[in-house]
Amino acid sequence: MHKTSEQQPRIIIESVSKTFNLRTTQSLKELFVAWTKRKKLVNSFQALDGIDITVGEGESVAILGYNGSGKSTLLKLISGVLRPDQGRILTRGRVAGLIEVGAGFHPDLSGRENVYLNAAILGMSKTEIDERFDDIVAFSEIGDFIDTEVKHYSSGMFIRLAFSVAIHTELDILLVDEVLAVGDAPFREKCKAKIRELAQQKKTMFIVSHDIGMIKELCDRGVVIRRGKQIFDGPVAEAVDVLKQSTR
Numbered sequence: 001m002h003k004t005s006e007q008q009p010r011i012i013i014e015s016v017s018k019t020f021n022l023r024t025t026q027s028l029k030e031l032f033v034a035w036t037k038r039k040k041l042v043n044s045f046q047a048l049d050g051i052d053i054t055v056g057e058g059e060s061v062a063i064l065g066y067n068g069s070g071k072s073t074l075l076k077l078i079s080g081v082l083r084p085d086q087g088r089i090l091t092r093g094r095v096a097g098l099i100e101v102g103a104g105f106h107p108d109l110s111g112r113e114n115v116y117l118n119a120a121i122l123g124m125s126k127t128e129i130d131e132r133f134d135d136i137v138a139f140s141e142i143g144d145f146i147d148t149e150v151k152h153y154s155s156g157m158f159i160r161l162a163f164s165v166a167i168h169t170e171l172d173i174l175l176v177d178e179v180l181a182v183g184d185a186p187f188r189e190k191c192k193a194k195i196r197e198l199a200q201q202k203k204t205m206f207i208v209s210h211d212i213g214m215i216k217e218l219c220d221r222g223v224v225i226r227r228g229k230q231i232f233d234g235p236v237a238e239a240v241d242v243l244k245q246s247t248r
């Protein structure tokens, strides 16, 4: 099941598991009753269980799975937002993640200020950002709204600017979580073209999406996750079949 890439690895995910604690009680009274009855106050939930994936330079890998299967959790582990409870994750190179709509964007700052803030977080110097600023704004099609506070942006505008910043950085690994679904059709086409271009430049990509057409177009390889367990890793068309035949 575990495919080892022939190229030099960019991402190594080794026996990774992640458990979340879920609160079962709501009120102080319930907490007190649970305590007196020695009932457990938290339940744990295993979101990921023994994931093993090695991704080589220039590979585009789709992560497929139904709602709640653990796809976003896996991306958050790769980006370093979360830490695994077991196993380890190694990445080589600069990781740029588009994981949550607007993550890393400050609502009270303008689009312009957020471009500088985000690009700096992604490791760009002020000079580099100055040089690429016009390209970032042009790709995002934000136009005159660049000096408006981003809290007034629509979710599509938000994501267009965030995506534009991410792809204009010197990235080696791009993590994309469903965010492309937020943009409108013309913007999605532009993003797909850009992702193809990045793949040709040997960038490594991890894409989470429920858009099977897009996944098949952009990725050669697919990993299927079901209830936190990896059930398939191989050619994307087969991965899609495995997903369709599986249940939530």
Ligand SMILES: Nc1ncnc2c1ncn2[C@@H]1O[C@H](COP(=O)(O)OP(=O)(O)OP(=O)(O)O)[C@@H](O)[C@H]1O
Pocket: 020, 021, 022, 045, 047, 065, 066, 067, 068, 069, 070, 071, 072, 073, 074
């Ligand atoms: N911080 C958290 N605390 C508790 N449970 C969490 C947390 N983050 C995720 N989970 C749970 O872990 C499971 C996997 O969530 P995850 O967001 O990774 O799924 P997903 O495959 O990306 O789903 P979707 O297709 O709906 O985006 C879900 O049951 C979710 O409720």
